[in-house]
Amino acid sequence: MSTTTTPGVAESPAPAKVSQDRPRRGLRANSTFNFWLFTGPFLIGLVIFVFVPIGWSIWLSFFEARFTVTPSEFVGLENYKSILTNEDFLNSLVTFTVFAAFIVPATWAMSLGLALLVNRLRFMRAFFRSVFFLPTAVSYVAAALIWKMSIFNGVRFGMANTFLGWFGIDNIAWLANPDPPWYWLVIVTVRLWLQSGFYMILFLAALQNIPRELYEAAAIDGAKPGWQTFRHITLPQLRATSTAVILLLLIAAYQAFDEFWNLLPKATWGQPPLVELYKMALGENQNYGVGSAGAVVLTLLICVVTLFQGKIMGFGRGEESK
Amino acid sequence: MTTTAPDLGKVTEPAKAKRGGVMSSTGLYIATGIAAVLFLIPFYLIVRNALMTDPEITGENWKWFPTTIQWSNFSEPFNDVTVDFARSLWNSVVVAVLHTAGILLICSMAGYGLARIPYKHANKVFYAVLATLMVPTAVTFVPSFVLVSSLGWVDSYRGLIIPGLFSGFTCFLFRQYFLGFPKELEEAARVDGLGYWGAYWRIVVPNSLNFFAAMATITFINGWNSFLWPLVIGQDPSAWTVQVALSSYMTNQTVNYHLIFMATAISILPLVFVFLFLQRWLVQGIAQTGIKG
Numbered sequence: 001m002s003t004t005t006t007p008g009v010a011e012s013p014a015p016a017k018v019s020q021d022r023p024r025r026g027l028r029a030n031s032t033f034n035f036w037l038f039t040g041p042f043l044i045g046l047v048i049f050v051f052v053p054i055g056w057s058i059w060l061s062f063f064e065a066r067f068t069v070t071p072s073e074f075v076g077l078e079n080y081k082s083i084l085t086n087e088d089f090l091n092s093l094v095t096f097t098v099f100a101a102f103i104v105p106a107t108w109a110m111s112l113g114l115a116l117l118v119n120r121l122r123f124m125r126a127f128f129r130s131v132f133f134l135p136t137a138v139s140y141v142a143a144a145l146i147w148k149m150s151i152f153n154g155v156r157f158g159m160a161n162t163f164l165g166w167f168g169i170d171n172i173a174w175l176a177n178p179d180p181p182w183y184w185l186v187i188v189t190v191r192l193w194l195q196s197g198f199y200m201i202l203f204l205a206a207l208q209n210i211p212r213e214l215y216e217a218a219a220i221d222g223a224k225p226g227w228q229t230f231r232h233i234t235l236p237q238l239r240a241t242s243t244a245v246i247l248l249l250l251i252a253a254y255q256a257f258d259e260f261w262n263l264l265p266k267a268t269w270g271q272p273p274l275v276e277l278y279k280m281a282l283g284e285n286q287n288y289g290v291g292s293a294g295a296v297v298l299t300l301l302i303c304v305v306t307l308f309q310g311k312i313m314g315f316g317r318g319e320e321s322k
Numbered sequence: 323m324t325t326t327a328p329d330l331g332k333v334t335e336p337a338k339a340k341r342g343g344v345m346s347s348t349g350l351y352i353a354t355g356i357a358a359v360l361f362l363i364p365f366y367l368i369v370r371n372a373l374m375t376d377p378e379i380t381g382e383n384w385k386w387f388p389t390t391i392q393w394s395n396f397s398e399p400f401n402d403v404t405v406d407f408a409r410s411l412w413n414s415v416v417v418a419v420l421h422t423a424g425i426l427l428i429c430s431m432a433g434y435g436l437a438r439i440p441y442k443h444a445n446k447v448f449y450a451v452l453a454t455l456m457v458p459t460a461v462t463f464v465p466s467f468v469l470v471s472s473l474g475w476v477d478s479y480r481g482l483i484i485p486g487l488f489s490g491f492t493c494f495l496f497r498q499y500f501l502g503f504p505k506e507l508e509e510a511a512r513v514d515g516l517g518y519w520g521a522y523w524r525i526v527v528p529n530s531l532n533f534f535a536a537m538a539t540i541t542f543i544n545g546w547n548s549f550l551w552p553l554v555i556g557q558d559p560s561a562w563t564v565q566v567a568l569s570s571y572m573t574n575q576t577v578n579y580h581l582i583f584m585a586t587a588i589s590i591l592p593l594v595f596v597f598l599f600l601q602r603w604l605v606q607g608i609a610q611t612g613i614k615g
Contacts, residue, residue, distance in 0.1 A: 030517075031439050031440050031441060031518070032441050034435070034439050034517070034518040034519070035435050035439040035440075035441035035444065036435075037435075037518075037519070038431045038432060038434055038435030038439060038518070038522075039431070039432045039435035039436060039447065041428050041431070041432070042428045042429060042431065042432030042488060042493060043432070043447065043450075043451075045428065045484075045487060045488035046450075046451065046454065046488045046490065048469075049466065049469070049484070049485045049487075049488050050454050050457075050462070050488060050490070051454075052469060053462055053465035053466045053468065053469045054457060054462060054465060056465055056468060056469060057462070057464060057465030057468070060465070060468065069468045069471070069472055070472075114357065117350065117353060117354045117357065118354070120350055121350065121351075121354065122347075128354050128358055129605075130598065130601060131358045131361055131362060132357070132358070132361055133601065133605075134361070134365075134594065134597065134598070135361065135364070136543070136597070137543055137590070137593045137594050137596075137597035138364075138547075138590055138593075138594075139546070139547035139549065139565055139568075139589075139590075140547070140549060141547075141549050141565040141568045141569050142368075142565075142568060142586050142589060142590055143364065144572075145568055145569075145571070145572055145582065145586055146364045146367055146368060146586070147364075148572060149371075149572070149577075149579065149582065149583070150367045150371055150579075150583070151363075151364070151367065155380075156382070157379065157380045157381065157382075157384070159363075159367065159384075162384045193361065193364065197361075198608070201605055201608050201609065202608065202609075204609075205608070205609035251458060254458070255458050255460035255461065257460065257549070257550050258549045258550065261549075261553075261569070262569050262572055265572070265573055274460060274461070274463075274550070277461075277463075277464060278463075278550075278554075281464040281467070282464075282467065282554060288464065288468060291464045292464055292465060292468075294464075295461055295462060295464045295465060298461050299457050299458070299461050299462075302456075302458060302461065303456050303457075306456065
């Protein structure tokens with residue numbers, strides 16, 4: 001936590017000392033003062049509400065802390081041992097992995113597909129873009145409510161079961177039991193609907209940055225419009241955007257909470273990491289020690305995944321390097 | 323204006339050039355139209371259920387439209403005794419507005435400081451901010467709750483709003499934006515004798531309203547829609563935001579479909595209108611800062 005000292009120390013700026021550093025102009029002379037004037041409020045808040053909780057949490061994770069945040073009993077790595085052998089916690093990591101395996105490729109394909117469609121429209125393009133972008137304004141709670149109460153309601157009047165009924169198919173209990181795991185369809189489609197439009201906008205912006213000379217050159221070389229051009233020009237040109245989108249999707253999936261919490265409130269299965277963390281730290285036991293250890297483990301995991309994926313997929317290497 | 327984002331509304335050459343390719347114009351519109359209908363179904367369902375009676379919603383046969391539109395459903399969430407819906411709506415308004423105003427003020431100033439004001443340790447400060455981006459805020463809700471509860475801020479606006487104001491990501495986006503702000507404008511301000519403070523408020527901010535509008539829209543939507551933190555902080559129903567209230571409807575013993583969907587409609591519609599109205603700036607803002615090639 002050495003970083004906390006940087007903003008903390010410099011909280012009291014000393015304009016007099018600074019003027020020795022930069023004596024050239026009056027304005028420059030108090031630039032240090034101005035730097036802290038502008039960034040100070042943010043940095044003080046960042047220290048108090050971001051760095052202190054993180055540090056406190058790391059400290060708590062080494063203590064026996066039930067119903068208290070100022071514990072005295074040091075337990076070493078016991079909390080970590082207990083979280084890493086906790087079956088619910090380990091299952092939640094499996095749940096996340098399955099969830100990510102569905103939602104990341106699905107959202108990538110859907111948002112890219114929508115962007116390709118909208119990009120080719122010549123009339124009513126703004127209308128269709130708005131339609132696909134609109135779910136961005138809806139909360140996960142509201143969407144989960146619509147999905148659970150009206151679309152994937154397990155009884156006959158749910159829209160999905162009504163639709164299946166027209167073809168003589170029996171009601172499906174979408175969310176009531178884990179076998180067969182229909183709940184994945186519900187959970188994945190909620191998020192797909194909510195976030196595709198946002199990533200579509202990113203892809204649209206990237207598509208419009210592709211130099212049209214590339215397509216002209218390809219046409220002269222005899223490339224057929226359609227799959228060939230898409231495979232050899234569009235897709236490679238979108239590489240940086242795709243990489244970033246996949247990274248963002250993965251981080252978002254890792255933090256999934258709202259839709260699981262509301263769609264599967266009483267289930268013992270299909271619980272993602274954050275829900276388990278919530279139950280552990282804020283549920284009946286209020287075990288802040290183990291909860292904090294869980295938070296530390298999850299944070300480390302996501303840092304590793306981010307850095308690893310960044311390395312593998314070349315995040316940060318811009319498209320200009322081509 | 324200062325925005326350099328591509329105009330997403332204009333038809334680019336590739337779009338025209340590909341005409342008559344794999345997909346004819348008709349096929350293209352049919353595919354897009356089907357996708358659009360699917361995307362609009364949830365909105366349709368909210369409105370349909372909000373304006374129906376429960377027997378119609380739960381009836382044997384599917385009804386596409388209410389026999390008579392039940393406008394009187396509108397007042398039902400407000401008369402419901404199990405959940406204080408009006409209170410939760412008001413809480414959401416207060417939280418979302420102050421959240422947006424606070425973030426814009428604090429993070430934009432910090433972003434400007436980091437982008438434009440020379441200071442020999444500015445890089446170190448910037449890296450400290452970047453480091454916080456590696457730790458997802460959702461994962462830190464346990465330690466944040468620990469801190470907020472020991473400050474005695476549970477069930478209060480302070481607890482709901484203040485911890486969320488120091489967004490490293492928003493600060494980062496503002497920094498990136500201000501790095502691209504034309505220096506000439508600020509230099510002109512200095513010739514006129516304005517310091518950093520004066521130049522910022524009189525020149526930089528008024529010339530960045532597009533970007534501020536984009537950030538305000540996305541911040542407001544996030545503030546209005548956030549669920550995990552309000553759930554953690556709102557232990558008492560009087561501190562619930564509208565999202566927590568909606569969530570509680572789903573686990574209630576008795577389910578009043580028309581009431582629940584009317585409440586959902588009331589919680590969504592203002593946002594949808596704000597969104598449609600400000601969409602242009604939002605799209606520009608995302609295209610500009612979201613990810614650059």
